[in-house]
Amino acid sequence: MAKRKSGTTVGRSPARSQSRRAPVTSKGNRAERRRASRAGKGSGGRRWLPWVSVAVVVAAAATIVIAGLTHGTKPASKSATAPEKVARAVQGVPGSTFDKVGVPPNLAPPIRLAGRHPPLVSGDLPQMLYVGAEYCPYCAAERWAMAVALSRFGSFKGLGVTESSTSDVYPGTKTLTFFGSTFTSPYLAFTPVETTTNQRQNGAYAPLQTPTADQQRIMNQFDAPPYTTQAGGIPFIDFGNRIVVTGPGFSPQVLHGLSWEQIAGRLSDPTSQVAQSVDGSANLITAAICEMTNGQPSSVCDTSGVKAARTRITTAG
Amino acid sequence: MNRGVVQAVCLSLSVGGVVVAGYLTVAHYTSPSLLVCSDRGMVDCAQVTSSPQSSIAGVPVAVLGVFFFLAMSFLSLPAAWRSQSRGIKGARLGLVWVGMCLVLWLMYAELFLIHAICLYCSLVHVITFALFVLILFNNGETDRATTPVDAGLDHA
Numbered sequence: 001m002a003k004r005k006s007g008t009t010v011g012r013s014p015a016r017s018q019s020r021r022a023p024v025t026s027k028g029n030r031a032e033r034r035r036a037s038r039a040g041k042g043s044g045g046r047r048w049l050p051w052v053s054v055a056v057v058v059a060a061a062a063t064i065v066i067a068g069l070t071h072g073t074k075p076a077s078k079s080a081t082a083p084e085k086v087a088r089a090v091q092g093v094p095g096s097t098f099d100k101v102g103v104p105p106n107l108a109p110p111i112r113l114a115g116r117h118p119p120l121v122s123g124d125l126p127q128m129l130y131v132g133a134e135y136c137p138y139c140a141a142e143r144w145a146m147a148v149a150l151s152r153f154g155s156f157k158g159l160g161v162t163e164s165s166t167s168d169v170y171p172g173t174k175t176l177t178f179f180g181s182t183f184t185s186p187y188l189a190f191t192p193v194e195t196t197t198n199q200r201q202n203g204a205y206a207p208l209q210t211p212t213a214d215q216q217r218i219m220n221q222f223d224a225p226p227y228t229t230q231a232g233g234i235p236f237i238d239f240g241n242r243i244v245v246t247g248p249g250f251s252p253q254v255l256h257g258l259s260w261e262q263i264a265g266r267l268s269d270p271t272s273q274v275a276q277s278v279d280g281s282a283n284l285i286t287a288a289i290c291e292m293t294n295g296q297p298s299s300v301c302d303t304s305g306v307k308a309a310r311t312r313i314t315t316a317g
Numbered sequence: 318m319n320r321g322v323v324q325a326v327c328l329s330l331s332v333g334g335v336v337v338a339g340y341l342t343v344a345h346y347t348s349p350s351l352l353v354c355s356d357r358g359m360v361d362c363a364q365v366t367s368s369p370q371s372s373i374a375g376v377p378v379a380v381l382g383v384f385f386f387l388a389m390s391f392l393s394l395p396a397a398w399r400s401q402s403r404g405i406k407g408a409r410l411g412l413v414w415v416g417m418c419l420v421l422w423l424m425y426a427e428l429f430l431i432h433a434i435c436l437y438c439s440l441v442h443v444i445t446f447a448l449f450v451l452i453l454f455n456n457g458e459t460d461r462a463t464t465p466v467d468a469g470l471d472h473a
Binding site: 049050053054057060061064065067068069132133135136137138139167168204228230232233234235246247248251 | 428
């Protein structure tokens with residue numbers, strides 16, 4: 001019975017097995033023990049193997065999970081204030097540049113909401129709501145266009161600079177951040193929500209701002225099909241509950257490898273790819289804002305670049 | 318655990334794996350490539366199924382999963398368990414080791430490279446681990462009473 005359990009004697013003829021049990025010399029005994037030892041390794045002696053294998057796999061999986069959830073733990077860093085040169089360039093793009101750039105065909109346009117919805121306002125002013133995150137490379141691209149467009153309606157104070165996550169696609173895309181800034185305009189209110197920083201904390205990006213219940217409700221309603229194929233994606237912009245943007249106007253690839261100063265410096269050169277993308281998207285955003293403000297101010301909303309952009313705003317579905 | 322139960326569980330897990338991996342294959346081909354960031358934190362299946370790591374040498378991991386579980390289903394059929402063939406036993410053991418190693422790589426990719434977790438992928442990982450454990454502890458066992466060799470021994 002014991003021999004059958006070993007597994008190695010299975011299939012051996014009884015006579016042959018019997019001959020191995022016959023008394024032999026001490027040399028023969030040693031050979032028998034070696035054979036028995038080898039036989040033992042056949043199965044019974046290796047019964048620890050599955051346990052060790054499972055233990056190794058479990059240990060490896062646990063290590064991956066624990067390390068994955070704790071790696072890259074750094075304190076959330078506050079973004080720096082934008083250098084004066086950058087802030088000035090962003091807020092000082094000439095009107096002629098916008099008109100020369102117009103709206104290049106490769107830019108993603110805003111989408112007009114289907115039906116009528118209660119207007120999104122802040123006090124007496126129509127409200128533009130932006131939800132993004134500092135880690136997000138697509139938000140990084142869109143922020144340049146938003147800041148340029150908004151600067152045509154008012155002025156920023158305390159605009160910051162930051163970069164997208166260094167471990168995501170388009171790593172380290174240089175950008176601005178609205179966190180900690182204030183925007184003043186007689187035409188509209190701008191409400192930016194940066195949900196996280198670009199720094200990881202316990203496996204996730206450290207939280208920065210939480211959308212209010214109303215803002216979350218707006219996202220649930222309009223940052224969803226048919227306005228986007230990726231519900232809940234960011235960047236998301238709501239222009240007074242009339243028009244939405246559910247993704248970046250252009251690819252962050254355009255900004256790849258450029259510093260804040262280099263990006264800002266090219267905004268006023270209508271032939272540069274940066275201006276084509278950023279200022280072109282800014283024209284689209286401006287056109288969306290103009291719908292909120294009922295075409296005010298006309299010095300902005302009646303320009304050729306903005307008029308061209310207005311025709312590009314699409315309808316869902 | 319009773320051998321019959323183990324074999325039935327292995328077959329059920331393998332068939333379940335085919336279903337889940339099949340779903341992920343459909344998701345891989347139908348999910349648009351993401352041009353936005355997710356605001357859903359770590360749990361985001363689309364982020365995982367449309368990531369660069371969702372393919373190995375151009376073959377979607379989900380498709381590899383379907384083939385893996387189809388093969389495991391075949392190797393978990395009662396006839397395969399009854400077989401004394403070293404090839405079948407070796408294939409079952411080798412395949413489940415390959416599957417388990419791939420699961421560890423995918424866990425690493427989700428947590429370190431994609432920074433998102435797909436719950437359906439996690440279900441596949443759990444199924445593969447369960448198969449791994451069951452096969453490691455039972456692959457040597459066969460229905461000996463039905464094999465001619467053992468029948469001969471019993472007569473002796």
